[in-house]
Amino acid sequence: MKRNINRARSQSWDAVAQWYVGWTGNNGSRYHRALAVPLLLEMLDPRAGEHIADLGCGPGILAPPVAARGASFVGIDLSPRLIAEARKSHGKSGRFVVGDVTRLPRHVHLPVGGFDAACFLLSIQDINPLDAAMASAARLLKPGGRLAVVMLHPCFRVPRQSGWGWDEGRGLKFRRLDSYLTPLAVPMQSHGNGTTRSYHRPLGAYAEALSLAGLALTGIREVGDLPVQGDSRADRRAAGEFPLFLGLRAVKL
Ligand SMILES: C[S@@+](CC[C@H](N)C(=O)[O-])C[C@H]1O[C@@H](n2cnc3c(N)ncnc32)[C@H](O)[C@@H]1O
Numbered sequence: 001m002k003r004n005i006n007r008a009r010s011q012s013w014d015a016v017a018q019w020y021v022g023w024t025g026n027n028g029s030r031y032h033r034a035l036a037v038p039l040l041l042e043m044l045d046p047r048a049g050e051h052i053a054d055l056g057c058g059p060g061i062l063a064p065p066v067a068a069r070g071a072s073f074v075g076i077d078l079s080p081r082l083i084a085e086a087r088k089s090h091g092k093s094g095r096f097v098v099g100d101v102t103r104l105p106r107h108v109h110l111p112v113g114g115f116d117a118a119c120f121l122l123s124i125q126d127i128n129p130l131d132a133a134m135a136s137a138a139r140l141l142k143p144g145g146r147l148a149v150v151m152l153h154p155c156f157r158v159p160r161q162s163g164w165g166w167d168e169g170r171g172l173k174f175r176r177l178d179s180y181l182t183p184l185a186v187p188m189q190s191h192g193n194g195t196t197r198s199y200h201r202p203l204g205a206y207a208e209a210l211s212l213a214g215l216a217l218t219g220i221r222e223v224g225d226l227p228v229q230g231d232s233r234a235d236r237r238a239a240g241e242f243p244l245f246l247g248l249r250a251v252k253l
Pocket residue numbers: 010011012013014024055056057058059060061076077078079082099100101102120121122123126127128
C-alpha cells in the first residue's frame with residue numbers, strides 16, 4: 001500500500017541489516033562496485049586531507065575508497081546493526097555514528113561546518129523528509145563544500161510505477177511509467193524480519209531541496225544499467241538507453 005509521503009518518516013534498515021550485508025558483501029554489490037561507487041567518487045572527487053561525511057552510510061562500503069584517496073571518512077546511519085557492521089568491516093578506514101540525518105545529533109565526529117564534502121550513496125531515496133536531510137548535509141559542510149548524491153534515476157525508476165514493455169510491431173523494448181509527479185512512500189519487498197520504505201519524488205523536488213538548503217547544483221550524470229550475458233540486442237539497447245542511476249553534484253553557497 002502506498003502512503004502519503006508527507007506523513008511518513010524514514011526508518012532504519014535494522015530489521016533487514018543481515019539481508020543487506022549478505023547482498024552487498026564487504027565491498028558492495030556488483031551495482032555498487034561497477035556503477036554506483038565509481039559514479040559517487042566522480043561526483044564527490046575526494047582529495048587527500050579532506051573530511052568527508054556519508055549520510056545513510058549503511059555498512060560503510062564507501063569508507064575504503066575514500067580513505068584510499070587520503071581523505072578522512074565519517075559515516076552516519078539510523079541502523080545500529082549496520083553501523084556495528086561498518087565498524088567491524090571498515091573501522092580502519094573511517095568512523096561511524098548512529099544517528100538520524102533528518103535530525104542530526106550533536107556529536108564530536110559531526111562538527112557543524114566541519115566537512116569539505118558530504119554524500120548520499122543510494123540512501124537519499126530511503127530518507128524522509130528530504131528537505132531536512134539536505135539541510136543536514138548543508139549544515140555539515142564548510143562554505144564552498146561539495147555535496148554528491150547518487151540515486152536510482154527518479155525519472156525512469158519509480159518503485160512499483162515503472163517497468164519494461166515490449167512493442168511487438170516495432171520489435172522494441174520500451175520503458176513504461178505509470179506515475180511520476182506524485183511523491184510516494186512505497187513499502188518495498190520484505191527481507192528477513194522487515195520491510196523498508198522507498199520515497200519517490202520527481203526530479204524537481206531534489207532541485208528544490210538543494211536550493212532550499214543553500215546548495216547550488218553544479219553537475220548531473222546519468223548512467224545506464226550493466227550488460228547481462230545472454231541479453232538480446234533489444235535488452236542491451238534498452239539497458240544503455242534508459243539510465244539506472246542519477247548522480248548530482250552541488251556546492252554550498
Ligand atoms: C539502501 S541503504 C544504502 C546504504 C549505503 N549507503 C550503501 O550504499 O550500501 C539506505 C540506508 O539509509 C539509512 N537511513 C534511512 N533513513 C535514515 C535516516 N533518517 N538517517 C540515517 N540513515 C537513514 C538506512 O538505515 C539504510 O542503511
